[in-house]
Amino acid sequence: MTTKVMKRDSRPTALITGGSKGIGLELANQFGQHGHDLVLVARSDRDLKRAATQLHTEYGCRVDVFSVDLTAIDALAELYRQVTDNGIQVDVLVNxxxxxxxxxxAVSDINRQLDMLQLNIVSLTALTRLFLPGMIERGSGRILNIASVVAYFAGGSNWASYVASKHYVLALTRGLAKELVGTGVNVTALCPGPTATAFVNQAGAGVMRIYRWLPKVTPSEVARAGYRAAMAGQTTVVPGLLNKLFAFLGELPPRSIAQWVFGFLSRSPLVTTTDTRKAS
Ligand SMILES: NC(=O)c1ccc[n+]([C@@H]2O[C@H](COP(=O)([O-])OP(=O)(O)OC[C@H]3O[C@@H](n4cnc5c(N)ncnc54)[C@H](OP(=O)(O)O)[C@@H]3O)[C@@H](O)[C@H]2O)c1
Structure with a gap:
């Protein structure tokens, strides 16, 4: 499946999914600022173009954009094809x-649930599988997967499947990091806590204690930590002191204590109806 392509210049290229806003855009700023060309992937063409203009103007880097819905299974191989056909060698993959x-x-919208799992798990796995062989062949590459601090906690009512999806991302990253020792390819899981982005409204997370009580980290702070960890070849990074403490506690035995604390923080006294998004 690997396609060998020549680099058009000596700058490395970072492909960032969801690079048009939030944490992804801040990661694009980090990679652009540190001499990378960029490939941004998201659905909204308008947001992608706006981000590309800002990044090119600020850092003089080349920015290619691909407007793709990553929940569509066929779109993943097609994206890989288009990127390689355009002669772009991906040195850093940011999922x-x-x-x-x-x-x-029990009352969630099943299509919304399945799209979330498709995006959070399947697209990340497929893109990693598609771009990894080229990195191994070249003896260098970095993969930065965005998990979450919730990946350190077992369970979490009110967002059980989201939390499970982030457990998957952390577990996959840790497994691949071991598997890839000696190949020149590093895999890193960035595990942010509550961060001030559109995600809070999109997910309906604003009603949960964890989002109401804990201070939110800025997306640029999260991105700086992620960039540094990926470049240093760290397997995991949790931005913010409080989040680091949570992650530490989450893995301490007995895990039932962490599970209880997380269950408490995941509850929402505001939610009495079946649709929590309306309550936010
Ligand atoms: N914010 C937090 O509190 C927080 C905490 C922990 C972990 N995270 C994780 O951080 C990552 C980034 O989240 P964020 O907070 O930066 O969210 P965000 O501001 O909502 O940005 C999400 C990005 O993903 C793109 N996207 C969404 N659905 C897509 C699809 N189907 N196909 C292609 N692109 C899609 C969006 O662009 P379009 O809508 O145009 O497609 C946008 O660029 C996520 O994996 C999230 O789980 C966030």
């Missing part, structure tokens, strides 16, 4: 695009 869906699982 950032993700959505959430807060609310009682």
């Amino acid at each position: 950032n695009a993700g959505t959430g869906d807060v609310g009682p699982f």
Whole structure:
């Protein structure tokens, strides 16, 4: 499946899914600022073009944009084909695009749930599988997967499937990091806590104690930590002191204590209806 392509210039290229806003856009700023050309992938063409103009103007980097809905399974191989056909060699893959869906699982919108899992799990896995062989062949590459601090906690009512999806991202990253030792390819999981982006409204997370009580980290702070960790070849990074403490506690035995604390923080006294998004 690997396509060998010549680099058009000596700058490395970072492909960032969900690079048009939020944490992804800040990651694009980090990679652009540190001498990378960029490939941004998201659905909204308008947001992609706006981001590309800002990044090119600020850092003089080349920015290619691909307007793709990553929940569409056929779109993943097609994106890989288009990127390689355009002669772009991806040196850094940032699997950032993700959505959430807060609310009682039993009454959740099944299509919304499946799209979330498709995006958070399947697209990340497929893009990693597609771009990794080229990196191994070249003996260098970096993959930065955006998980979440919730990946350190077992369970979490009101967003059980989102939390499970981020457990998957962290577990996949840790497994691949071991598997890839000695190949020149590093895999990193960036695990942010509550961050001030559109995700909070998109996921309906604003009603949860964790989002109401804990201070939100800025997306640029999250991106700086992610960039540094990926370049240093760290397997995991949790931005922010409080989030680091949570992650530490989440893995301490007995895990039932962390599970109880997380269950408490995931509850929402505001939610009495079946549709938590309306309550936000
Ligand atoms: N914000 C937080 O509190 C927080 C905490 C922990 C982890 N995270 C994780 O951080 C990552 C980035 O989230 P964010 O907070 O930056 O969210 P955001 O501001 O909502 O940005 C999401 C990005 O993903 C793109 N996207 C969404 N659905 C897509 C699809 N189907 N196909 C292609 N692109 C899609 C969006 O662009 P379009 O809508 O135009 O497609 C946008 O560029 C996610 O994986 C999230 O789970 C966030």
